[in-house]
Amino acid sequence: MKALAGGYARARDVTHALDLLAQADGMGRVxxxxxxxxxxxxxxxxxxxxxVDISRIADLRGVAVEDGCLRIGALTRHADIGTDPLVATHAPLLVQAVHHIAHAAIRNRGTIGGSLAHADPAAEFPACVLALGGTIHLQGPEGVRQVAAEDFFVDVFETAIEEGEILTAITLPLLEAGERHVLIETARRSGDYALAGLCVVKRAAGHRVTAFSVGPRPVLAMAAMERLDAGDTAGAVDALRAEIDPPSDTQASAAYRRHLAGVLLTRALHDLTGETA
Ligand SMILES: Cc1cc2nc3c(=O)[nH]c(=O)nc-3n(C[C@H](O)[C@H](O)[C@H](O)COP(=O)(O)OP(=O)(O)OC[C@H]3O[C@@H](n4cnc5c(N)ncnc54)[C@H](O)[C@@H]3O)c2cc1C
Incomplete structure (x- = not known):
């Protein structure tokens, strides 16, 4: 089948894009x-x-350290994130994620802003940004606003982006001394969406664990994080399995996904400490 669009316009800059969205009577789509x-x-x-094609807006692309944060423009492509030295230094979790996302052609065109705005519950970047405690920057007719990753992912393919707004950038805290990141997932074939996946971030303040492909949106696994901070690995595995609500579908049953999430957490913790599972 061929796509059926209601029209097309290429935006020169963010202001032009916002004008085009405002003129589209609720039918505008970035x-x-x-x-x-x-x-x-x-x-x-x-x-x-x-x-409303924003793909040529140069201001929305690129990575920088600004105001004590890592700032990634919404149009930064997956492939560029995978090779960017600042991302490798400050958010190695994202570099790990890129290796699991689809295949080269998609990584060469897909953007981190598109991945977050699309909010596929099986996608890697939303879970990474949540695990890192990132902030999503939006611009709309009323001006700019920031949304914490914890508040951004609402449901399957649903986010806090309001009608007429554009996601412009993501900011992440800079890597602390001794901070470690692990992303681990299981998929049927390399490049497929994960059956289940986990991000684990270990900081001086404690662990942050997110799970993806186990519910309608990425899950910040608070109970598992609490058990890990208390040094109780077995308790963390049990807590994680209890706090996710995975779907059953043609790829895997809910019971299998729940079991897998616990196995992945055990493996991720071994990766963090450098031991073999
Ligand atoms: C075969 C296949 C396999 C894939 N496998 C994976 C995978 O394993 N893991 C994974 O994470 N992803 C996967 N993807 C998705 C891929 O990563 C997409 O690139 C990404 O989800 C969307 O990014 P995009 O820039 O192409 O967005 P688009 O397709 O252009 O847009 C997606 C949605 O987001 C909105 N949007 C985009 N940018 C913005 C913005 N700046 N502000 C507001 N709204 C915006 C659009 O309006 C649209 O609703 C796969 C895709 C395909 C086709």
Missing amino acids: LAGGQSLIAAMNMRLSTGDML
């Missing part, structure tokens, strides 16, 4: 890398949208 949106349009899961 087009970034197109790797999820065009696929959905081709399947007629999305029709009649006025596409």
Whole structure:
């Protein structure tokens, strides 16, 4: 099937993009890398949208250290995140994630802003940004605002982005001395979406654990984090399995995903300490 769009316009800059969205009578749809949106349009899961192409807005691309944070522009592509030295230094979790995302053609076009805005519960970047305690920067007709990752992911494919807003950037805390990151997942084939996956961040203040592909949105596993901070690994595995609500589908049963999440946590902790599982 062919996509059925309601129109197309390329934005020169963010102000122009916001104007185009405002003129679209609620039918405006941001087009970034197109790797999820065009696929959905081709399947007629999305029709009649006025596409506002932001892909050439240079200000929305790139990585920098600014005001004591790592700032990643929304249009920074997966492949660029995988090779960026600042990301490697301050957010190695994202570099690990890139190796698991789809295949090279998609990583060359897909953007981190698109991945977060799309909010696929099986996607890696949303769980990473949540594990790192990131902030999502939005710009809309009323101005700019920031949303903590904890408040950003609402449901399957649903976020805190309001009508007419654009996700412009993500900021993350800089890596502390001794901080460690592990992303681990199981997929049927390399590049497939995960059956279940985990991010573990270990900081002086404690652990942060997020799980993906185990519910309608990435889960910050508070009970598991508490058990890990208390040094109770077995308790953390039990707590994680209790606090996720995975779906059953053609790929895996809920029971299998719940079991897998616990196995992945054990392996991630071995990776953190450098021991073999
Ligand atoms: C075959 C296949 C396999 C894939 N496998 C994986 C995988 O294993 N893991 C994974 O994480 N992802 C996977 N993806 C998704 C891929 O990572 C996409 O690139 C990403 O989810 C969307 O980024 P995009 O820039 O292409 O966004 P687009 O497709 O352009 O947009 C996606 C959605 O986000 C909105 N949007 C995009 N950018 C913005 C913005 N700046 N502000 C507001 N709204 C915005 C759009 O309006 C649209 O609703 C896969 C995709 C395909 C086709």
